[in-house]
Amino acid sequence: MASAAPAATVPTLAPPLEQLRHLAVELRSLLPPVRVGEAQVTTEEFNREMFWRRLNEAAVKVSREATTLTTVFSRLPLPSPQETQRFCEQVCAAIKAIIAVYYSLPKDQGITLRKLVRGATLDVVDGMAQLVEVLFVTPAQSPENSDLISCNSVWVACQQVTRIPRDNKAAALLMLTKCVDFVKDAHEEMERAVEECDPYCGLVNDTHHEEDDVLGFPSNQDLYWSEADQELIIPCLALVRASKACLKKIRILVAENGKKDQVAQLDDIVDISDEISPSVDDLALSIYPPMCHPTVRINSAKLVSVLKKALEITKASHVTPQPEDSWIPLLINAVDHCMNRIKELTQSELEL
Numbered sequence: 001m002a003s004a005a006p007a008a009t010v011p012t013l014a015p016p017l018e019q020l021r022h023l024a025v026e027l028r029s030l031l032p033p034v035r036v037g038e039a040q041v042t043t044e045e046f047n048r049e050m051f052w053r054r055l056n057e058a059a060v061k062v063s064r065e066a067t068t069l070t071t072v073f074s075r076l077p078l079p080s081p082q083e084t085q086r087f088c089e090q091v092c093a094a095i096k097a098i099i100a101v102y103y104s105l106p107k108d109q110g111i112t113l114r115k116l117v118r119g120a121t122l123d124v125v126d127g128m129a130q131l132v133e134v135l136f137v138t139p140a141q142s143p144e145n146s147d148l149i150s151c152n153s154v155w156v157a158c159q160q161v162t163r164i165p166r167d168n169k170a171a172a173l174l175m176l177t178k179c180v181d182f183v184k185d186a187h188e189e190m191e192r193a194v195e196e197c198d199p200y201c202g203l204v205n206d207t208h209h210e211e212d213d214v215l216g217f218p219s220n221q222d223l224y225w226s227e228a229d230q231e232l233i234i235p236c237l238a239l240v241r242a243s244k245a246c247l248k249k250i251r252i253l254v255a256e257n258g259k260k261d262q263v264a265q266l267d268d269i270v271d272i273s274d275e276i277s278p279s280v281d282d283l284a285l286s287i288y289p290p291m292c293h294p295t296v297r298i299n300s301a302k303l304v305s306v307l308k309k310a311l312e313i314t315k316a317s318h319v320t321p322q323p324e325d326s327w328i329p330l331l332i333n334a335v336d337h338c339m340n341r342i343k344e345l346t347q348s349e350l351e352l
Contacts, residue, residue: 013081020073020136023088027095027129034099034122039106039114046106052166055117058098059161062124065094066131066154073135091132095125110168110263112175112270120161127154169258172266175274176251182277183247186284187240193288194233197225228345229291235341236287239300242334243280246307247273249327253319265317272310279303293346300342304335 014022069087072079079087102121105114131152165171225233250273258266283299286292314320315328 013085016073016078016081016084017136019081019084019088020132023091024129024132024136026092027125027132030095030099030125031122031129034102034118034125037103037118040103042104042106046109048109048166051101051105054104055098055101055164056162058094058101059124059158061094062098062128063155063158065091066128066152066158069135070131091128095128098124108263110171111267113165113168113171113263116164116171116174120157120164123157123160124154127152127157130154167260168263168266169254169260172254172258172270173251175270176247176254179273179277180244180247180251183240183244183280186277186280187237187244190233190237190240190284190287194230194237225289225291228293229287229289232291232293232296232342232345233287235338235345236283236296236300239303239335239338239342240280240283242331242338243276243303243307246310246331247276249331250310250314250319253314257319257321259318262318265319268313269310269317269319272306272313275306276303276310279306293349297342297346300339304339307335308332 013019065087069091072083072087078084098121102117105117107114131154134152165174250269254266254269279299279302283296283303286295286299311328311332320328
């Protein structure tokens with residue numbers, strides 16, 4: 001009689017917390033491909049309503065899995081290895097499902113919109129990875145565990161999915177509004193710094209004596225603006241005001257005249273407008289003492305270049321139905337005037 005076949009070896013499952021650690025690593029590994037991932041190529045016609053329904057449903061599923069995982073791993077006893085495997089598989093499937101929905105959004109729906117959906121998707125994946133890391137690192141039922149879970153971002157990220165603009169024009173308006181706010185904040189910070197700064201800090205008639213140090217008066221004049229610095233700040237502030245006016249006008253034009261089907265032009269406007277805020281930040285940082293006038297001049301020139309390019313792209317697009325609109329040359333003239341004044345005030349240092 002033939003001997004019975006040996007029983008199949010059942011693979012040993014890792015302990016629950018070890019499985020969570022592996023899950024966190026796997027979730028983290030999904031982030032880089034999403035950051036650079038391209039849209040899926042398909043011959044099917046894009047169905048906008050179906051896409052948003054699928055994305056919202058996927059976010060709800062992730063949120064539900066996060067709640068389930070938190071419930072079972074925040075108390076003792078921990079689930080068995082078999083149960084843990086099932087929970088981990090469900091979490092992984094939910095995350096991969098929302099990523100797949102993002103990939104189904106074609107580029108022709110707008111790069112700006114895709115960036116917003118990609119950002120929201122990355123936030124969901126990152127939030128879930130953070131949650132899993134908290135669950136396997138921090139002991140169950142500890143106050144620290146509860147605090148970390150309660151402030152976790154996965155549920156917030158899932159809720160944000162429902163607030164994503166539904167088309168590229170709405171996405172463009174959202175991004176332009178952020179650009180305006182960033183420049184507005186930078187301008188207000190610059191004005192506040194100028195108002196609060198006393199270049200002499202109590203030194204009468206710019207005199208300085210040895211006993212001043214003993215009395216607590218600062219002796220390092222590099223910490224304060226000179227008269228030449230203060231004069232240079234004036235056109236710099238005017239240039240930042242012009243930047244804010246430029247962005248506000250562009251946003252108004254997109255809101256009033258932007259067409260949802262002109263996705264490429266809207267993307268171009270957002271891309272160049274997005275360069276204005278960092279350029280403003282560079283200029284703003286360069287005016288703080290000790291001020292280097294050549295650096296201020298270079299940063300001003302960079303900002304002027306970006307502003308003019310933004311105005312040119314906006315003028316040539318469909319959002320400016322009358323390219324001869326007087327506000328564009330007026331803004332260009334204002335920007336040129338600021339730059340010329342900055343050149344005048346910095347020329348002497350360049351000649352040294």
